[in-house]
Amino acid sequence: MAEHQKEEWDLPQMLENVRQAEERISDQRLETAIRQGLELGKARRRNVGLRRRVTFAAGVLACGLAVLFGWQLWPPADSGTMTVMGNSPSSSIPERVLSMMSEAMKKAAENGLYQPINKATEKDGYRLTVDGVLADNRTMIIFVNAENLNNTAVKEIQGNFFNANEDTLAEAKKYGLSSFDSNLSYENRNKPSKSYYYTLQFQDTPGQMMFSEEVELDFGSSSKKLDLSIPLQLDKEKFTNLEKSVPVNQVVQIGEHQLKLTRAVLNPLSTTLEFKATSKLKKEGVANLKNAKLYLGETRKDQFQYFLVPRDSKSELLSSEARSLSAIRFDTLYYKDYSEVTLRATGITGNTAEKGKLIIDTEKQTLGPDSPMRLKEIKRTKDKTELHIQHPITKQNPESSISFKGNFTDQSGKEYSIQEGSFSKEDSSITISSQEYSQPLTFPYTIYTDHITQQPIEFRIKLK
Known part of the structure; x- marks a missing residue:
């Protein structure tokens, strides 16, 4: 029991709450959540295309979208609802x-x-x-x-x-x-x-x-x-007119970073908290919140609160280099009747960005000089060419990850789109169209390195 819970609890009510929570969590959902959590711990994957491989952990888009999976106990149903x-x-x-x-x-x-x-x-x-x-x-x-x-x-x-x-x-x-x-x-x-x-x-x-x-x-x-x-x-x-927007406009300062929670957006299937992050550090942004939880109901002394954990988060470019948090999504509160919720976190994950260019001659199957990466193989079919690349990020820094842009250029500077791909800490797979290119090809990428800053963070959000 937490230290702040001094008062005697109503044991029958606690057991009833646990029973209700168990009913709301299917075995399949629990198994899936645990499996995703274990896989996410091994590597954060990034997808250029929009594909979901059910044999591997889910990826996120390479254009700077960070996905954080979570699992939670659903709170008891509230009697109040919104009219739709x-x-x-x-x-x-x-x-x-x-x-x-x-x-x-x-x-x-x-x-x-x-x-x-x-x-x-x-x-x-x-x-x-x-x-x-x-x-x-x-x-x-x-x-x-x-x-x-x-x-x-x-x-x-x-x-x-x-x-x-x-x-x-x-x-x-x-x-x-x-x-x-x-x-x-x-x-x-x-x-x-x-x-x-x-x-x-x-x-x-x-x-x-x-x-x-x-x-x-x-x-x-x-x-x-x-x-x-x-x-x-x-x-x-x-569903066009069902979205409810609640302005918040609260700011916290964490070292050289400023994080502003601009609004809460309530939809029937999700609750989204939107942020605007700025930093005095050119190459570093606020990538995410550490141990974020959304506590439900008004905060009262010595009272237990149900909470939600994030389902995913979204980042965007803060400058030409750094990437920062723009939104966190939770399960829906749309049909609940909470007058207040509180977002708490134990700190932030700062994100330093270093850009680079991967130069590949797909005909000769060679990399450009002084490339930090290694070309494992190139697979060709009539319609597509798959490039399999290995990079040394894990050995250099275990907290680093790589993200390729969604396009590349040939020797003349003509731009093409990457069809799809998956990127992890250890290796990358990029798929492009099989056609004649002016060699070599250049693929811009960014290596992101995380830095954790511990600091209690709290936003109290009035929904009514």
Whole structure:
């Protein structure tokens, strides 16, 4: 028991709260959260494309989007709610979808935010169905069901998001996609029939998109990749006017850094705290908050408070070099009746940025002189070229990570887009279109190094 909890607790009420919390946390959600936490501890991955590999930890966009996974106990439901328009009876939602929904998801669905899709596609005995989508201004949850009719072993599954021209980066920038995650566990990928969902976080949720999965089937001595695509069309009128903005405008000073919490944004599926960070240090910004928690309800002496932990965070360029925190997302408080919440943290993670350029001749398969990296291999197909690179960041500084820009140039300075890629501390994989280039090619990158500053931080946020 914490030291400040001096008063005698009501034991029956405590047990009831624990029982309610257990009901709200499914075994699958708990297993997924633990697995993601363990994998995140091994390496922070960054994706240039918008792909989710369910066999590995989720990545984040290389354009400076940092993802922090968390797990929490849901607080007890409050009696008060906010009024929203629309109605979606639970009878119209498939049972397999309802069984995956958290209490917050069900509440949003009850208020008309679930949109049935009921579209399917099938290739080589593998059938993919999108049952429906739960969406608000900033969040899209895509409920899918996959049937492996031939019971062939599945080696890998990737979820993809793109527009009609299959331009993932342009779509990401247009709608401000900050994270793309799946709750499908490694253990469940080979079930003959499985239901799961993808969660996409946007600055502005699109009304239409192309959703697809790339499924790699394992035949032992060989493998085969299947691309299954389903177009999604949403009615944005169902959620366009539901967002609630609460101005905060509170500032804390941490050494040479200033962090301003500008506002809290409440949506039916998420709570977002938006920041503006500045620093006197040219090459360093506030990358994130350390041990951030959002405490629910008014702060009173000697009283226990429920809290939420971040689901992810978003960063942006503070200057031409440094990157700083711009938003932290938590689970929704939209249908709760809290008059006040408090954000607390134990300090900040400062982020120092050092830029560089990776020069590669993809024809000769050589790197430029004095390159700190090593070219492992180049794989070519008719449509794409994969560059596999190893870098020594782990040995130099275990708190460093690398991020490539979304574009590169040829010898003449002509610019091209990177199609997709994944970046970890140890190595990088970059995919570009297979075509004739004026060699060598130049890929700009930034190495970020974290520095922790311990200092208690608190923002008290009035919601009413």
